[in-house]
Amino acid sequence: xxxxxxxxxxxxxxxxxxxxxxxxxxxxxxxxxxxxxxxxxxxxxxxxxxxxxxxxxxxxxxxxxxxxxxxxxxxxxxxxxxxxxxxxxxxxxxxxxxxxxxxxxxxxxxxxxxxxxxxxxxxxxxxxxxxxxxxxxxxxxxxxxxxxxxxxxxxxxxxxxxxxxxxxxxxxxxxxxxxxxxxxxxxxxxxxxxxxxxxxxxxxxxxxxxxxxxxxxxxxxxxxxxxxxxxxxxxxxxxxxxxxxxxxxxxxxxxxxxxxxxxxxxxxxxxxxxxxxxxxxxxxxxxxxxxxxxxxxxxxxxxxxxxxxxxxxxxxxxxxxxxxxxxxxxxxxxxxxxxxxxxxxxxxxxxxxxxxxxxxxxxxxxxxxxxxxxxxxxxxxxxxxxxxxxxxxxxxxxxxxxxxxxxxxxxxxxxxxxxxxxxxxxxxxxxxxxxxxxxxxxxxxxxxxxxxx
Amino acid sequence: xxxxxxxxxxxxxxxxxxxxxxxxxxxxxxxxxxxxxxxxxxxxxxxxxxxxxxxxxxxxxxxxxxxxxxxxxxxxxxxxxxxxxxxxxxxxxxxxxxxxxxxxxxxxxxxxxxxxxxxxxxxxxxxxxxxxxxxxxxxxxxxxxxxxxxxxxxxxxxxxxxxxxxxxxxxxxxxxxxxxxxxxxxxxxxxxxxxxxxxxxxxxxxxxxxxxxxxxxxxxxxxxxxxxxxxxxxxxxxxxxxxxxxxxxxxxxxxxxxxxxxxxxxxxxxxxxxxxxxxxxxxxxxxxxxxxxxxxxxxxxxxxxxxxxxxxxxxxxxxxxxxxxxxxxxxxxxxxxxxxxxxxxxxxxxxxxxxxxxxxxxxxxxxxxxxxxxxxxxxxxxxxxxxxxxxxxxxxxxxxxxxxxxxxxxxxxxxxxxxxxxxxxxxxxxxxxxxxxxxxxxxxxxxxxxxxxxxxxxxxxxxxxxxxxxxxxxxxxxxxxxxxxxxxxxx
Numbered sequence: 001x002x003x004x005x006x007x008x009x010x011x012x013x014x015x016x017x018x019x020x021x022x023x024x025x026x027x028x029x030x031x032x033x034x035x036x037x038x039x040x041x042x043x044x045x046x047x048x049x050x051x052x053x054x055x056x057x058x059x060x061x062x063x064x065x066x067x068x069x070x071x072x073x074x075x076x077x078x079x080x081x082x083x084x085x086x087x088x089x090x091x092x093x094x095x096x097x098x099x100x101x102x103x104x105x106x107x108x109x110x111x112x113x114x115x116x117x118x119x120x121x122x123x124x125x126x127x128x129x130x131x132x133x134x135x136x137x138x139x140x141x142x143x144x145x146x147x148x149x150x151x152x153x154x155x156x157x158x159x160x161x162x163x164x165x166x167x168x169x170x171x172x173x174x175x176x177x178x179x180x181x182x183x184x185x186x187x188x189x190x191x192x193x194x195x196x197x198x199x200x201x202x203x204x205x206x207x208x209x210x211x212x213x214x215x216x217x218x219x220x221x222x223x224x225x226x227x228x229x230x231x232x233x234x235x236x237x238x239x240x241x242x243x244x245x246x247x248x249x250x251x252x253x254x255x256x257x258x259x260x261x262x263x264x265x266x267x268x269x270x271x272x273x274x275x276x277x278x279x280x281x282x283x284x285x286x287x288x289x290x291x292x293x294x295x296x297x298x299x300x301x302x303x304x305x306x307x308x309x310x311x312x313x314x315x316x317x318x319x320x321x322x323x324x325x326x327x328x329x330x331x332x333x334x335x336x337x338x339x340x341x342x343x344x345x346x347x348x349x350x351x352x353x354x355x356x357x358x359x360x361x362x363x364x365x366x367x368x369x370x371x372x373x374x375x376x377x378x379x380x381x382x383x384x385x386x387x388x389x390x391x392x393x394x395x396x397x398x399x400x401x402x403x404x405x406x407x408x409x410x411x412x413x414x415x416x417x418x419x420x421x422x423x424x425x426x427x428x429x430x431x432x433x434x435x436x437x438x439x440x441x442x443x444x445x446x447x448x449x450x451x452x453x
Numbered sequence: 454x455x456x457x458x459x460x461x462x463x464x465x466x467x468x469x470x471x472x473x474x475x476x477x478x479x480x481x482x483x484x485x486x487x488x489x490x491x492x493x494x495x496x497x498x499x500x501x502x503x504x505x506x507x508x509x510x511x512x513x514x515x516x517x518x519x520x521x522x523x524x525x526x527x528x529x530x531x532x533x534x535x536x537x538x539x540x541x542x543x544x545x546x547x548x549x550x551x552x553x554x555x556x557x558x559x560x561x562x563x564x565x566x567x568x569x570x571x572x573x574x575x576x577x578x579x580x581x582x583x584x585x586x587x588x589x590x591x592x593x594x595x596x597x598x599x600x601x602x603x604x605x606x607x608x609x610x611x612x613x614x615x616x617x618x619x620x621x622x623x624x625x626x627x628x629x630x631x632x633x634x635x636x637x638x639x640x641x642x643x644x645x646x647x648x649x650x651x652x653x654x655x656x657x658x659x660x661x662x663x664x665x666x667x668x669x670x671x672x673x674x675x676x677x678x679x680x681x682x683x684x685x686x687x688x689x690x691x692x693x694x695x696x697x698x699x700x701x702x703x704x705x706x707x708x709x710x711x712x713x714x715x716x717x718x719x720x721x722x723x724x725x726x727x728x729x730x731x732x733x734x735x736x737x738x739x740x741x742x743x744x745x746x747x748x749x750x751x752x753x754x755x756x757x758x759x760x761x762x763x764x765x766x767x768x769x770x771x772x773x774x775x776x777x778x779x780x781x782x783x784x785x786x787x788x789x790x791x792x793x794x795x796x797x798x799x800x801x802x803x804x805x806x807x808x809x810x811x812x813x814x815x816x817x818x819x820x821x822x823x824x825x826x827x828x829x830x831x832x833x834x835x836x837x838x839x840x841x842x843x844x845x846x847x848x849x850x851x852x853x854x855x856x857x858x859x860x861x862x863x864x865x866x867x868x869x870x871x872x873x874x875x876x877x878x879x880x881x882x883x884x885x886x887x888x889x890x891x892x893x894x895x896x897x898x899x900x901x902x903x904x905x906x907x908x909x910x911x912x913x914x915x916x917x918x919x920x921x922x923x924x925x926x927x928x929x930x931x932x933x934x935x936x937x938x939x940x941x942x943x944x
Binding site for chain 2: 281310312313314334336338339340341342344350352353376378398400402422424426446448450
């Protein structure tokens, strides 16, 4: 019971420690100002500030000791923090005692700087050790801009970029699972902090478990405490990570479950496993390439017609963007142009508000023809004469020429566009049996030649 | 808070930052708001200001390449019965009149309209079923035309929702939340992707006449917290399809233009002072209305539609305001690249006299729905148009009221219902999901309303988790904090 109360108050330690830091620093600054300005004007304030610092430092020490009763802090860092903390409180007391008793003798002498400077040095060191305990070993430099090894938001960024590795080189634990544990678990289960007796920063300790036993039961993902705890409702007090800490996503939990389910091996690579369907998208995203080349579509349904294969709209090449001046010119002509996707240089074009779209516009676009993957030219001024210009648009995937003046003559050429998937020549001069003129295209799956007759 | 402050808070962040001359003001603000570096290599402050600038800016460019450019949502309000249309359950006929087994009913809540019933007798379907299409999919003889396009549609038999009453369930399906006040799916998409045709609104709504007398509230197509020019523009039947659009008698086009120019100048002056996004909306709306004065009559003039096309849509098509007429207009709007075309057909709420009621509803909707898909397909429009057909929930497999040999009714049922989708990157000729022998519970491949919404956004190139609008201190999504794209039905 008594210990419960102690631990309850112990949790105020992180709050109270900031009082001596503020007060002692405040006193030190006043001391500096006073020695520059001369006189004794701040003397009384300094003494009270140091006294306040002393009291709060002692209180912080006591509360810190209470907090340590939880048994979660057992490491070198902890004892360093403990002893320097006590030393800080002592040196503050000495500082105050000297101010109180020997103020007059020391006035103007260099000697008077010994107590404040040593107190401040101890304070800084103890504070840093405290920070290390709470936030982890490298918290101070992790975001320092000049630090070449600084960790960015996600911890795996520092490692080799995964998309450069072959599946045989991508270790499921080291490259996929570990970064998740590092981000979502290590802040409380690490070298210097062992909440619930559990440390997860080494493979051996992770397998050893905490004070309630093992957390990883190899081969049984659903029964492993590690997974069970993460799947509890958010407001369950046993849920991990607890409320307020960054929670793992569903994909991350599934990843860990799958890793445990398949044996919790530390050395196996992605090539040793078949990634289950619910993780293919996520893992493909993490490693930057498609895993399980043929995704298992069995779950979909048993009745399914094979569908014409879809040609991806975005070509697998790089190309520079169309300059803004050209886009502005098109906008002036009421031609709507927009990128096919985020950060893609490939564009879709619609002339639905620009019925005069024709030779001039296509000529302007010639230098950038490779950028366009889709052109909606329904009801425009395109005729057979413009076909040579259109053929420069090598990446065209979708081309709508309905209600234009084109004829059969244009079709064999249009069908030779290397990536053409959709071609619409409805309500044009094209004859009803024109589909045989486009048969030679391996990519053209959608040919529309519908006419109101 | 007084009104002046309200205006100040509504100022666009982007404008504010531009107004503060890009540099120091923005940097200081970034610091004040306490944004932290996410560590992508940029200085923290630059990132912080960037984050501010990017909040509440429409996507315009989709996250990934879209498979659908536009959506036609044929909303069947009232709760079409899955057992009479799409979900063949012979068990209901063989157990006709017997109580639904307790193991099937489970703890599912029933509505207040049937809680007083002493028993829940099962009722066999008031329709007969046959197999259609290359997969032999069972469909009801009430929907012969839909049966004719079964190889073009993806039928989902495993939908479920959380709401049991019309208004909240309609809101949930349309806005992702049961209370009214959130933006409708069409508003989200209009806001997110913008318009493809400067002469027409990107979100248009049509409600058919002659369905039922149950009302549907306008907040189903409301813009919620999004700028108000993204609300659905309702087309009425009659000589004036958009209210107050045509100029009054005696006002010439030139006069109208001049008046609008003057109003625009005034609005711009006001906007420089207040930076209120609603002033932008108002300017947009005036300009849109002016362009619509030309574009809308062209849309609603169906006199040049050939007889063969009119025949496809059925005899109702020439009567403005019918579902058939609205389906034809939907196709004409799709041809004009309107992003989101929302139709509502009322009259599916068959608590009693189901057999005659559903016959009437299917007579009004079956042929036009199928005709729309066929018409889009022959014109090459179906590839990039997503057509959705469905209501807000299903109906119970047990009878509401008295089960007589002639007639019976079915109550609301959120636990399982069917919808279909076609075109726009959805697998054709597929049946997805299964219910139990009573069409009461989903037993395979459940699709929640949020999953459906996530899938629609995905087909439009939008990642539903990344598509947010921040208001009242938090970011909102169409899918709230839920939803998974139904990968298996993507073509």
